[in-house]
Structures are given as structure tokens and as C-alpha cells.
Amino acid sequence: MQSEQIDIVGCLVGLVGATLGLDVFTAEKQRLVDGVLRTQWGGQEVYIKKSDVDVEARALAVRAKYNGRNRRELMVEYNISRAQFYRMLKGD
16 A cells, blocks of 8 residues: 655645535635645745744743753753753853
């Protein structure tokens, strides 16, 4: 069995269609949205944030919890790299 690979536009259009239902997001509207997205964004590299994290609040929390010896625990708790951790401490 061959797995079907869908690009990000196809995934987005499918997700919207599944969420709204085909009564609202008809096949014609799906083709229209697909065409507009591909025309406006086709060929570009697009960055999509993994989550809606308040970076400032997270950095403040890390600095507040840091006691000089719990770097690894904070890195795991906040799912950040060592470089990110030190940037937060530095205030970048």
C-alpha cells in the first residue's frame, strides 16, 4: 500500500473542509481557496510556529525559576534548547 502524500495547501484545505463541512465549504470553494493560496504563496518557504507560546512570559518564567543548578530541568519543562535557555537568561 502506497501512502498518499499531501502538501500543506492540500492539508489546510482538507482541514477547513472537514471542520466546516461540505455544505459550507463546497468543492468549488475548496478549489478557489487552493488556487489563491498556491498563487500567492507558491514557491515560497513559509515558517509556521509550532504553538502560540508567549515568548516573553516563558522567558520571564524561566529566569524566575532558574536557581543556577536546574538548567536541564527547565530545558525539559519548557521544551527549549540549551542555546534558547541561555538567550532567555541573557534577555535576547
